[in-house]
Amino acid sequence: MRRIFKLASLLFGSLIVAAFAYGGKGYWDALSDAPQLRQRADDLIAQGLGGDSLGADHLAILLKVEDPNFVDHAGVDFSTPGAGATTITQSASKRLAFKKFQPGVGKIRQT
Secondary structure (H helix, E strand, O other): OHHHHHHHHHHHHHHHHHHHHHHHHHHHHHHHHHHHHHHHHHHHHHOOOOHHHHOHHHHHHHHHHHOOOOOOOOOOOOOOOOOOOOOHHHHHHHHHHOOOOOOOOHHHHHO
16 A cells, blocks of 8 residues: 555656756746747737737726736736636747647647
8 A cells, every 4th residue: 555655745846847848848948939939929019909908898808808817917826716827928829829728738839
């Protein structure tokens, strides 16, 4: 029994380390991709596809429904009830930075 507990603990610890390593690689990839992603976002805004193109009323509704804590968090928000685990920032990153986003493990890199 003790051996099984040791093995399970080792496996769990390995999974945690792997998740942090995968997330860390995603972080460093994001830093290196940031100038290109910023340019893509600026191009979309220049084409009239930014948040301001919705109009003030629709933008306020979108923020209230989809990400009520948008102005107060740094892209990740698990505290707002009903908003879900994906913020507007994460949704934008998913569309700009991933060719084909796969939920699950991909959420680690997205976050």
